Amino acid sequence: MMKDWNRHAPIANFVRNRRKKSDLTQIELADMTGVGVRFVRELEQGKPNLMTDKINQILLFFGHTLTPTPISDETRRNLGS
Numbered sequence: 008m009m010k011d012w013n014r015h016a017p018i019a020n021f022v023r024n025r026r027k028k029s030d031l032t033q034i035e036l037a038d039m040t041g042v043g044v045r046f047v048r049e050l051e052q053g054k055p056n057l058m059t060d061k062i063n064q065i066l067l068f069f070g071h072t073l074t075p076t077p078i079s080d081e082t083r084r085n086l087g088s
Contacts, residue, residue, distance in 0.1 A: 011055055012052055012053045012054050012055065013053035013055075014051075014052055014053045015053065016053040018053075018062060018066075018073075019050060019051050019052065019053040021066075021069075021071075022036075022047075022050055022051055022065055022066070022069075023051040025069045026047075026051075029069075033048055033051070036065065036068070039068060040064045040065045040067075040068045041064055042061050042064055042065060046061055047065070050062065050065065059073055
């Protein structure tokens with residue numbers, strides 16, 4: 008089930024760390040951001056293909072948003088590997 012999940016993905020780490028620093032449970036964060044608890048859990052566990060609008064609902068709570076980030080030429084070359 009969690010074969011392709013990445014608990015250490017940047018967004019998963021960011022949300023999990025910010026939630027803990029804010030002394031919030033996953034349930035409290037879900038309630039405060041208007042998303043489901045299951046979504047928060049799956050986001051923190053690095054589930055791929057989550058809906059970006061819901062991710063942004065959570066990131067906005069912490070004053071952030073999803074944005075395109077440039078990658079290095081080396082990273083771009085390694086994408087096909």
